[in-house]
Amino acid sequence: MLEELAEWAQENVHVIYRYLVAAAVIAASYYAGRQLSKPIYRARAEVKPEVLHNIARLVRLAAILIGIAVALSIIGIDLGGLLLAAGFTGLVIGLAAQQTLSNLFAGLTLIFEDRIRVGDSVRIGNDWGMVESVGIMSTKIRLWSGEVLTVPNSVVMSSPLYNFSRSVARRADVSVGISYTSDIGKAVEVIRSVLWENELVLAEPEPTVIVDSLGESSVNLKVLFWLPAQEFWTVRREVVADLKRALESSGIEIPYPQRVVWIKSSVTSGSGSS
Amino acid sequence: MLCYTYREYELEDSTVVDVGGYSLSISKLSQSIYRLSLRYGDAEVPLGYLGLSSSRSVELVPYSPVGGRVSVRYLMVRFRESIAIPPGGSLSTVVQVPVDIGIYVGGTLVRVVPTRVKYALYGPPDMGELCRYVSEALVNGLHRCLRAPLRVSLSNASRSTVNVSRVVVPLGGLGLYLNEERAPVLTSVRVSVRSQTYAEVVTELTPSEEGGGFTKLVVPPSQESYAMIYGV
Numbered sequence: 470m471l472e473e474l475a476e477w478a479q480e481n482v483h484v485i486y487r488y489l490v491a492a493a494v495i496a497a498s499y500y501a502g503r504q505l506s507k508p509i510y511r512a513r514a515e516v517k518p519e520v521l522h523n524i525a526r527l528v529r530l531a532a533i534l535i536g537i538a539v540a541l542s543i544i545g546i547d548l549g550g551l552l553l554a555a556g557f558t559g560l561v562i563g564l565a566a567q568q569t570l571s572n573l574f575a576g577l578t579l580i581f582e583d584r585i586r587v588g589d590s591v592r593i594g595n596d597w598g599m600v601e602s603v604g605i606m607s608t609k610i611r612l613w614s615g616e617v618l619t620v621p622n623s624v625v626m627s628s629p630l631y632n633f634s635r636s637v638a639r640r641a642d643v644s645v646g647i648s649y650t651s652d653i654g655k656a657v658e659v660i661r662s663v664l665w666e667n668e669l670v671l672a673e674p675e676p677t678v679i680v681d682s683l684g685e686s687s688v689n690l691k692v693l694f695w696l697p698a699q700e701f702w703t704v705r706r707e708v709v710a711d712l713k714r715a716l717e718s719s720g721i722e723i724p725y726p727q728r729v730v731w732i733k734s735s736v737t738s739g740s741g742s743s
Numbered sequence: 744m745l746c747y748t749y750r751e752y753e754l755e756d757s758t759v760v761d762v763g764g765y766s767l768s769i770s771k772l773s774q775s776i777y778r779l780s781l782r783y784g785d786a787e788v789p790l791g792y793l794g795l796s797s798s799r800s801v802e803l804v805p806y807s808p809v810g811g812r813v814s815v816r817y818l819m820v821r822f823r824e825s826i827a828i829p830p831g832g833s834l835s836t837v838v839q840v841p842v843d844i845g846i847y848v849g850g851t852l853v854r855v856v857p858t859r860v861k862y863a864l865y866g867p868p869d870m871g872e873l874c875r876y877v878s879e880a881l882v883n884g885l886h887r888c889l890r891a892p893l894r895v896s897l898s899n900a901s902r903s904t905v906n907v908s909r910v911v912v913p914l915g916g917l918g919l920y921l922n923e924e925r926a927p928v929l930t931s932v933r934v935s936v937r938s939q940t941y942a943e944v945v946t947e948l949t950p951s952e953e954g955g956g957f958t959k960l961v962v963p964p965s966q967e968s969y970a971m972i973y974g975v
Contacts, residue, residue, distance in 0.1 A: 636868040665880075669812065672876045673819070673863035695864060697813045697873055 491540035498536020502529035520580050523605055568623070569606070575622035576605040585625075589634040593625055638671060639698045641705045645712060646687030648722035653680060653688060656721045663715045664694050669704045671695040686727035745924035746888035751802040754795070760803060762844060763886025765858055769793065769801065779846075781856055790856055798849050805891065805927035806845030807919040807962045808875050811857035817969060818912045819863045819874035825908035826897065828936065833898035837951060839882040839890045842919065842927045845961065858889050865911050866973040874911060891919065891927035894951035897934045905936045907975045916946025918964025923956040930964040934975075942971040 478485065506525035542548055563570060580603055585591055589600045591610065598612040608625050610618045633639070647656050657678045664676045676694035683689070692712070696704045716723060748762045754777065758769045766782040772792070779790035793801075808818055820838050828834065841859040845852055863876035882890050893912075899905050910932065918930040931951045936942040945968045950957060 637871060637873050638864045638868045668860040669862065671863050671873075672861045672878065672881075673821070673865075695868075697862065698868075700813065 487544050491543045494540045494543060495533075495536045498532050498539070501536070502532030505529070505532055523576075523580055526605075568621075571623040572606045572621045575626040576603070576607070579603055579608065579622055579625060580605075584630065585632055586634070589632055591633065592631040593620060594628045596620075633698060633701075636698050638695050639701050640674075640693060640695050641701065641708070643692045643694075643705070643709055643712070644681065645690045645692060645716070646684060646723060647690065647716070648686075648724040649688060651688070651721045653690075655719065656690065656716060659715050659719045659721065660690070660692055660712060663708065663711045664692070667704065667708055667711065669696060669700050670708065671697070687724050746805075746921075746926045748888065749804050749921070749925050751800055753800050762803070763889040765844075765889065767803070767844060767856065779854065779856070781858075783858075790854070793846070793848075793853065795848060800848075801853075802847040802850075804845045804847060804959075804961050805842040805888065805919060805921070806852075806855050807842060807891075807917045807929060808840060808877075808914060809843055809855045809857065810875065810914075811843075811860045813862055813873060815862065815873050815875050816914055817865065817872050817874040818914050818917070819865055819876050820893070820895065820910045820912065821863075821876065821878040822908050822910075823879045825906040827904055827906050828897055828899040829904050830899055830902050833896065835894055835896040837892045837894050838877065839879075839885070840877050840893045840929060841882060841885055842889060842891045842929075844889075859885060865909075865971075871973065872911070875914065887926050891929045892951045893917075893929045894931035895934060896931065897936065899936050901936060901938050903939075905939050905975065907934070907936060907942075909975060910934055910942075910944060911969055911971050912944055913946060913967040913969045916965050916967030917962070918946075918948070918950075918960065919962040920950050920957040921959040921961060922952060923958060925958065927961070928952045928957070936975055940972070940974045942975045944969045944971060 506529040509521055509525040509528060512521055538548060541551065579585065585600050585603060585608070587600050587602060591598065591600055593610065596610060596612060596618055598610040598618065601609040601611045601617060605622075607619050607621050610620060612618055645656075645660065647653070660678050661676065664670045665672075670676060671694070674695050676692070679691050679693075681689045681691040694708070713723065748760055752758055752760060752769075754769060754771065756771045760767045760769075764783060768778075768780045768782065770778045770780075772778050775795050777793040777795060779793055781788045781790055795801075810816075818840070820840070822836070822838070826834070826836065843858055844856040846854040846856065859881055861876040861878075861881055863874050865872050865874050895910055897907055897910075912932050916930075917932075920928045920930070922928050928950050931947045931949055933945045933947055934942055935945075946964060946966055948964045948966065
């Protein structure tokens with residue numbers, strides 16, 4: 470048995486040698502891929518971390534694929550035929566994996582177009598949260614309620630995307646209803662004073678107070694003012710509370726919904742009474 | 744001396760310093776921890792805590808405006824009326840800017856307390872800059888010790904008349920001197936207007952007030968520039 474094995478080995482020594490070399494090439498390409506991607510992972514470039522991460526992964530993958538191609542040619546497999554077959558296979562796979570490829574290209578677009586970054590506060594469709602990672606296939610959003618939502622990149626691309634971290638300032642719109650008996654001019658003055666007193670309400674763009682509509686039970690004013698994006702919710706809340714306090718202390722009524730009901734008392738009286 | 748409150752204070756259990764109507768309170772909480780708060784009118788703003796390991800005294804000095812609650816790098820000066828400058832013309836104007844209060848311990852700045860703060864956005868919300876804001880309405884009624892003159896020299900390098908209503912100044916370049924009255928004086932600013940939508944702003948090393956008699960350089964000036972690309 471051993472003699473047969475030795476004889477076979479002697480006859481096929483070149484084949485065994487080629488296979489060993491091919492294996493060594495694949496191992497070397499794997500090692501080279503790791504070594505090439507390491508400095509990319511650690512690089513301190515002015516690009517997003519997820520871009521570096523994905524470039525490093527692509528470099529490692531490319532090195533391994535080159536290694537496999539060289540290894541195949543060493544063991545005598547015709548790469549031309551293989552590539553032709555791969556072309557057909559790619560076509561079939563492309564049709565079958567349309568969704569996957571769509572996610573992949575959407576991911577690359579997202580990363581290189583710089584639409585969202587890790588840490589950005591975003592709204593995708595009806596989901597609000599903070600971006601945890603932007604991968605090649607999907608994007609992870611940590612919702613404000615704590616859950617992690619994984620959104621396929623093609624969905625991210627096709628959905629309306631609001632990125633709240635890109636603006637240094639945001640406009641707050643607050644509606645205030647005052648009673649019909651209140652002085653509109655005085656109310657506007659009080660509102661302007663509250664906005665001026667709050668240091669985080671931006672002086673420019675200047676706050677705007679408009680008489681928006683005549684409602685069923687109130688004259689509706691719309692108050693538009695700009696805030697630093699990072700303090701938006703905190704200051705908006707403060708301002709709404711301050712507006713209520715200031716209007717009340719100035720004698721301007723913020724009315725409850727009211728309805729005037731007329732009751733027709735009798736036919737003989739000839740007229741209705743309230 | 745006008746601004747005699749800018750000096751060194753030995754800390755007691757409760758030290759209250761009145762600077763131009765603003766009361767800075769430093770209260771001892773434990774052996775080395777002090778609580779800071781600022782009171783003006785009816786409002787009291789907590790300013791956090793101060794840890795003093797060995798020193799028991801602090802020095803209060805005016806400080807050129809800083810960000811406050813929002814981190815900003817620029818100061819937007821809004822003129823009361825826009826200033827028309829003919830082609831090739833130049834002029835200079837002095838505006839008043841609120842200064843903050845610097846707290847030094849052993850010669851080291853440990854805290855800057857902003858006094859009258861307001862912010863503004865220069866440019867679009869996504870690409871513009873948040874700035875500390877100054878206007879006449881903001882400075883009205885502010886004690887001289889809490890405001891400093893800022894000389895703005897404007898020149899029109901364009902071929903048409905420009906109307907300048909605002910200037911954006913890099914805060915990092917503004918230096919601050921104390922004059923003979925220990926009142927703060929900022930270093931000056933030069934603005935070269937190239938068009939109605941573009942101007943270059945450079946901070947200078949010279950004080951905004953004429954003459955000498957400056958007793959102390961609190962914040963050293965540096966030449967920094969800013970390109971106003973969203974209009975003047």
